[in-house]
Amino acid sequence: MADSAPAQPKPSSSVKLVLLGEAAVGKSSLVMRFVNNDFQENKEPTIGAAFLTQKCNLPTRTIKFEIWDTAGQERFASLAPMYYRNAQAALVVYDITKPSSLTKAQHWVAELQRQASPGIVIALVGNKSDLAAVNGGASGGDSSDDVDAAPAAEGETNEEEDGADARRVPTKTAKAYADEENLLFFETSAKTGTNVAEVFTAIANAIPETSLKGPRGVGGQTNLGRQEERVNLVGGRTEGPKEGCAC
Amino acid sequence: MAGTGDADASGPRAERDEVEQLDFANPTINVTQSGSRSASVSGVSTISTEETPPPLPPRPKRSDLLDSRPSTSHSTAPARPRLVSKATTQLSYTDTQQYHQDSKDDSLSSGTSRPKRFFGFASRNVSDTDDTASVRSVAPTLGAGGDMESIMGDLMPGQEKPPLNILGHVVQDQEAESLFLPDPDFDEAFIREFDDIDDIDADGSNQESVMLEWRSKLKHFLILSSAGKPIYSRHGDDQLITNSIGLVQTLISFYQGASDTLKGFTAGDSRFVVMSKGPLNLVAISRLSESDAQLKSQLDALYMQILSTLTLPSMERMFAARASYDLRRPLEGTETLLSALADGFTRGSPSTLLSALECLKLRKTHRQVVNNTLLKTRSESLLYGLIVASGKLVSVVRPKKHSLHPGDLHLIFNMLFEAGSVKAGGGENWIPLCLPGFNNTGFLYMYVSFLDLKHPTEQMQERPSSKDGSGDEVAILLISANKEGFFELRDMRDELVSQLQKNGSIDVIGHAVRLGRPSCTDVVPGSPLRHFLYKSRGNVQFCMPKFRPYFGGGAERRRLMDLYGRLHARLHNKPTSVNICHETATTNISLAWATPLFELYCVAPGTTSRAALAQAANKVVQWVRREEERVFIIGGAVF
Numbered sequence: 088m089a090d091s092a093p094a095q096p097k098p099s100s101s102v103k104l105v106l107l108g109e110a111a112v113g114k115s116s117l118v119m120r121f122v123n124n125d126f127q128e129n130k131e132p133t134i135g136a137a138f139l140t141q142k143c144n145l146p147t148r149t150i151k152f153e154i155w156d157t158a159g160q161e162r163f164a165s166l167a168p169m170y171y172r173n174a175q176a177a178l179v180v181y182d183i184t185k186p187s188s189l190t191k192a193q194h195w196v197a198e199l200q201r202q203a204s205p206g207i208v209i210a211l212v213g214n215k216s217d218l219a220a221v222n223g224g225a226s227g228g229d230s231s232d233d234v235d236a237a238p239a240a241e242g243e244t245n246e247e248e249d250g251a252d253a254r255r256v257p258t259k260t261a262k263a264y265a266d267e268e269n270l271l272f273f274e275t276s277a278k279t280g281t282n283v284a285e286v287f288t289a290i291a292n293a294i295p296e297t298s299l300k301g302p303r304g305v306g307g308q309t310n311l312g313r314q315e316e317r318v319n320l321v322g323g324r325t326e327g328p329k330e331g332c333a334c
Numbered sequence: 335m336a337g338t339g340d341a342d343a344s345g346p347r348a349e350r351d352e353v354e355q356l357d358f359a360n361p362t363i364n365v366t367q368s369g370s371r372s373a374s375v376s377g378v379s380t381i382s383t384e385e386t387p388p389p390l391p392p393r394p395k396r397s398d399l400l401d402s403r404p405s406t407s408h409s410t411a412p413a414r415p416r417l418v419s420k421a422t423t424q425l426s427y428t429d430t431q432q433y434h435q436d437s438k439d440d441s442l443s444s445g446t447s448r449p450k451r452f453f454g455f456a457s458r459n460v461s462d463t464d465d466t467a468s469v470r471s472v473a474p475t476l477g478a479g480g481d482m483e484s485i486m487g488d489l490m491p492g493q494e495k496p497p498l499n500i501l502g503h504v505v506q507d508q509e510a511e512s513l514f515l516p517d518p519d520f521d522e523a524f525i526r527e528f529d530d531i532d533d534i535d536a537d538g539s540n541q542e543s544v545m546l547e548w549r550s551k552l553k554h555f556l557i558l559s560s561a562g563k564p565i566y567s568r569h570g571d572d573q574l575i576t577n578s579i580g581l582v583q584t585l586i587s588f589y590q591g592a593s594d595t596l597k598g599f600t601a602g603d604s605r606f607v608v609m610s611k612g613p614l615n616l617v618a619i620s621r622l623s624e625s626d627a628q629l630k631s632q633l634d635a636l637y638m639q640i641l642s643t644l645t646l647p648s649m650e651r652m653f654a655a656r657a658s659y660d661l662r663r664p665l666e667g668t669e670t671l672l673s674a675l676a677d678g679f680t681r682g683s684p685s686t687l688l689s690a691l692e693c694l695k696l697r698k699t700h701r702q703v704v705n706n707t708l709l710k711t712r713s714e715s716l717l718y719g720l721i722v723a724s725g726k727l728v729s730v731v732r733p734k735k736h737s738l739h740p741g742d743l744h745l746i747f748n749m750l751f752e753a754g755s756v757k758a759g760g761g762e763n764w765i766p767l768c769l770p771g772f773n774n775t776g777f778l779y780m781y782v783s784f785l786d787l788k789h790p791t792e793q794m795q796e797r798p799s800s801k802d803g804s805g806d807e808v809a810i811l812l813i814s815a816n817k818e819g820f821f822e823l824r825d826m827r828d829e830l831v832s833q834l835q836k837n838g839s840i841d842v843i844g845h846a847v848r849l850g851r852p853s854c855t856d857v858v859p860g861s862p863l864r865h866f867l868y869k870s871r872g873n874v875q876f877c878m879p880k881f882r883p884y885f886g887g888g889a890e891r892r893r894l895m896d897l898y899g900r901l902h903a904r905l906h907n908k909p910t911s912v913n914i915c916h917e918t919a920t921t922n923i924s925l926a927w928a929t930p931l932f933e934l935y936c937v938a939p940g941t942t943s944r945a946a947l948a949q950a951a952n953k954v955v956q957w958v959r960r961e962e963e964r965v966f967i968i969g970g971a972v973f
Contacts, residue, residue: 110666110667122761130755131670131753131754131755132666132667132668132670132755133667133755134667134668134671134749134755134756134763134765134767135763135764135765135766135767135779135780136763136764136765137756137761137762137763137764138761138762138763138764138820138824139761139762140761154761156761158667160666160667161663161664161666162643162644162664162666163766166766166817169817169818
């Protein structure tokens with residue numbers, strides 16, 4: 088791509104992105120925050136899948152995300168391949184207050200690695216960070232993690248209680264898993280908007296320029312050409328999360 | 335592992351593929367279905383077959399009956415014109431029985447006190463009048479014209495007795511606002527009907543008040559498996575409904591044990607209707623005056639919603655493997671759809687009551703242009719294409735051999751316009767769904783895109799939130815059996831919208847949407863009618879004027895629907911159904927009229943005379959006939 092051209096129209100290319108994850112972790116809310124900068128409390132569950140687009144401006148180019156926001160319920164699982172096939176990026180979302188949702192996210196990551204197009208950029212996203220106690224979320228993983236683990240064992244402390252930490256998935260656990268699998272990793276809050284744009288920007292940056300062929304139909308045809316780049320790509324990608332992650 | 339998810343899903347997927355072939359390889363199934371449906375529609379009424387619908391029957395000329403009418407504004411009313419055409423009447427013994435029955439019903443249903451019907455009061459002492467009337471009216475050839483005249487004469491001003499006049503004035507004051515007697519208890523209950531029930535505290539201290547809250551709901555829907563597992567309840571969580579579920583389950587299985595099916599029963603002022611469908615038991619509990627048949631059709635709709643999510647074979651497979659299967663898991667996320675349906679019924683839905691659809695009123699030529707555009711832009715795999723504006727159908731494109739089942743469309747409309755999930759999400763949607771009326775064994779895929787009428791070619795990014803802006807939403811629905819058809823249908827949508835914009839249809843639709851439903855006086859200038867429902871039986875469609883200003887409030891609208899429901903039940907109660915039914919209450923006067931072509935229900939203030947009501951009803955029928963190709967979609971675009 089012609090990075091050198093400072094002319095007004097930046098090269099633009101479209102990126103197919105799919106959101107996966109357990110029901111009610113906040114996939115649609117993340118998308119709505121990203122696309123409309125809006126948030127709805129108690130959003131009703133997505134049925135099937137929703138297709139949205141949003142542009143993301145990078146210094147050198149414009150990325151047009153074509154987003155598949157899928158429904159998380161078990162009965163829609165069989166349709167997922169339709170959406171992640173040919174996708175260049177995937178956002179696998181879990182809920183930091185619900186450990187089972189991380190397990191489900193790990194299943195999705197495994198499935199993507201097995202069946203999606205090789206070279207797909209995967210971001211692991213822990214949503215609902217606003218529900219975590221302030222010091223737990225923001226002041227970075229290491230010190231607070233031991234504290235986080237304790238209440239997870241106690242378990243029953245109520246989410247409703249003011250100031251109580253509803254976090255059940257320590258940042259460290261998820262981060263370690265993400266590093267192991269070479270995933271981008273973020274903790275976000277669709278409600279407050281924290282880190283949401285960052286996720287998409289990081290994904291946009293992580294997409295190798297060679298796989299951006301123009302506004303349409305990037306995925307399938309380029310698979311063969313990209314096979315070789317895959318290894319490099321993974322290596323290059325690990326830089327992304329460390330810069331972008333606020334944790 | 336994701337692997338287990340796959341294993342679960344591979345069954346349905348295989349099934350789906352099979353079904354898709356079925357749909358097209360073997361269309362005869364559906365053809366016969368639609369054939370039998372239309373047959374049953376046209377075979378409903380047997381009495382009157384002439385082209386022109388008959389006018390209302392004359393009332394017996396007896397002063398005691400007339401005196402019992404409370405309406406007394408005649409002093410100011412102009413002299414009524416006579417009915418023009420001759421009467422062929424449907425009054426018969428069944429009518430009289432009907433009235434007697436009504437009076438009993440009335441005294442029984444004291445729960446939500448309703449305006450008493452004066453036929454009911456009068457029926458005991460005028461039964462012989464009714465008899466003579468029916469004897470006379472059985473022969474349609476009898477020259478009823480003379481009778482009519484004298485009856486009208488009786489109703490002329492100056493005949494009322496003074497005491498009734500006084501009553502009339504009292505009534506008249508509030509009548510300006512309401513057609514129904516005030517009932518604060520009902521209003522109160524209705525307002526709270528849709529509130530959530532509090533959770534029971536951990537220590538159970540508020541259990542009693544929560545239970546009371548649950549009991550105070552006017553309407554409940556329970557769905558349980560035949561093994562007695564709860565699947566869905568409109569109000570209350572598991573903990574709260576366990577007892578009720580257990581009780582209902584015991585009752586149902588007691589009767590099943592005796593190889594007798596429990597269909598319904600009354601407890602206190604609540605009516606319970608039970609429907610057993612394969613592995614499911616559905617129960618409606620209502621304190622609103624709804625007939626068993628109406629409650630049953632509501633349960634049917636809920637059942638169809640479940641099938642729409644799962645398909646019949648896959649649901650049966652789940653229960654075949656384990657009778658105690660917890661169906662809530664596969665249904666996860668559809669509670670909102672079921673509740674939206676249920677609340678629609680509680681609020682009162684003309685569409686469900688009549689099992690018919692409402693269309694957007696458009697000039698015939700305009701609709702033709704829309705139809706042609708749909709046909710022109712139709713993509714290869716399209717099965718059904720619909721344009722829907724705020725719950726009203728604008729146009730349909732469909733294969734010649736498949737018609738659309740109103741029940742299916744109701745489910746779709748409910749999903750799009752009542753439940754907020756699709757609408758609120760923004761963007762375009764790709765939704766797998768089973769249309770049980772079309773084929774309950776497999777999934778179809780529906781492309782949904784909402785249009786911004788001002789910038790129709792741009793994708794609408796932010797839609798008005800659920801209920802406020804529901805007036806001007808236009809949705810394009812394209813249904814295909816091809817699972818992978820999203821982008822194909824998306825291209826069709828782009829082409830369709832740009833063509834519609836080019837030929838001005840978008841503006842036409844937008845204008846019609848903004849215009850909304852007509853008011854009664856738009857339909858018939860000077861009409862005394864406050865509201866009516868007209869169902870075209872052949873088209874399975876209905877039209878009505880706007881609810882506002884008289885029935886804008888929820889409770890008021892519910893009372894109107896109660897009235898329609900009562901009239902509807904009377905026209906459809908088997909075996910004693912009637913073709914004309916007329917009801918007078920202190921504050922309103924209403925009429926239901928069925929012919930092979932249509933059903934008409936209308937209501938006017940109590941001060942209106944029967945003759946004026948009859949005339950107004952006739953005018954509505956004439957209006958619909960004149961406007962038929964505007965208010966209804968006749969045929970639609972067929973390929």
